[in-house]
Amino acid sequence: MDCGTPILTTHALTKQFGRIRAVDGLDLSVCRGDVFGFLGPNGAGKTTVIRLVLGLIHPTSGHAEVCGHRVPGELQGALRHVAGFVDDPTFYPLMSARRNLRLLGSMTGPVSAQRIDEVLEIAGLRERADDRVGGFSHGMKQRLGIAQALLHSPELIVLDEPTSGLDPRGMKDVRELIRGLGAAGTTVFLSSHLLHEVEQVCTRAVIIDRGRVVVQGPVSELRPQNDTVRVLTDDQSKAGEVLRAQFGAGGVADDEGYLVVQAGEGAVPEMVRRLVADGVAVRAVVPAPEQGLEDFFLELTGTDGEGPAPAKRRAGLARLLPGGRR
């Protein structure tokens, strides 16, 4: 991935827990200014990767580079430029939100009361600032987690499923906040298993499965290109013959009165010209419903959790993913 100096990279990062290889030679690259989606099904190794990158656990082999500092070797240097949370954000339950922020913030550097008020305002917790965190809902703790991450205006913010437990309004607010952070030039590393969230918020993304990168690249390129069209003519039988002659029997199917054609990139004008030349009046050519990122994700990672995604699927996807295939 060419993006000047990446803010976060991993190099053959590997973590083995006993016989289980949770992260397997992972190579990631996050560009400065990205809102980077980190996608994977449950158990894919997302949280383990975040723990490795932030120095909470030690790699079996490989390393990461975060804001120009090698992790784990120069962890303290890296952590001066990074903030965020892993798993659910947790706090001291008998202390107020404000006191928690003061205590955690002071570990990075001086933090003013005004800044604490600002981040509480951003997180929508200003009115609950002096309440004990023990009485907070899960969603409020998530928001406080974001507030503590913002305290020192870090270069890189790592958020592990920040919208989990939030109501729809809260989810929308957090996503807008993340977009706002990205617009202001902060790099955000957003771990999520919500594909539409990544589609809405992120500029680039990686999909991992079983501790390995399946694919990474710009989000706009992650969704497979859709070259399938549905064709309606005044003579579907004859049209079927013409189209099978052009695209082969496997490329054409009947579906509820339409002919579904895997036309391929740029082939639609030629298809229509041939139909018209053979005397078939074309009533409609419409794109087939798009394969969503969700389907694509399931196809890539497998849904049954048994063994890796078939190699031929991956190979087939290579053509769909010009910028980021790994």
Add this chain to the structure above:
Amino acid sequence: MTAGGPGMDGGSAHGSTLPRLPGSAAHGSTLPRMPGRAWGPLRREWMKLIFQRRSYLIWGGAFAIPFLIALALDLAGGDPHGGEGPLFFARVTGNGMYVALAALTALLPLLLPMAAAMVAGYMIAGEAELGTLRILLLRPVRRGSVIVAKWSMAMIYLAVGFGLMLASGLLFGATFFGLRPMVTLSGSTVSVWHGLALILLCCLYGLAAMACIVSLALLFSTLTDSSLTALIATVVVYSVIQVLISFSYFDWLRPWVFPSYFLEYVSFFRDPIYWTPILKGLAAFAAWSGGLTLAAHLLFRRKDVLS
């Protein structure tokens, strides 16, 4: 998220309304170090301690027990054991100065080691249990300094406990029996102020003894994510050592284990002070506490924080 938070409804279109968004001021810079940062970790650990209810239970016990001793002996109207009681108890009714010493004798083998094991056992494992360990270690702090701060705070906590015990002992000793010049174990008499200094030295010795328990509990605290496990492991190890050295067969073990030296503070009450056992005890405490804390440090540095 409440509706209308200025940052939250900013989005990309209103991004400029976000106050001091990340990536602006601190971009590419190194944050300044805190002034007086040596005290910062201690201050944070102190805040955590005073925001735990259990902290006050132990302190309450340390304050209450001298009062109960004084009250019980006063109600009994004299020596409850006919002169055969524990060290210093028999002298309490004649002189309130001995209340604090009697309390130290009563607490040092059990409550104080339990308090030390509880507070130090909670230090790492309790944070892991709560989930705050991971959010703590995402801040740019060295794990070594975390261990040092937590060890120091456990000792400060216990020092407060000793202070409360001493204050309570003197307060209720004075109230019930009055404070008078003390008779040493060698039979000589020392003034009230001299006696107070000796009692203070005894408490400091007891505190040094507790450093071993603190270090042992801290070691277990780094090995587990359950503070209760750390507490129980510490109490078991301590109890096993106590049981072993109570049998003459294991006399060879006595010089090597720290609980053997716990009651050596009585040597402060010989005239002149008999320093040899005291210094041996302090050396044993330093060696054990140092070794166990170093082990805790090394383990914590390599610990995978999965809590």
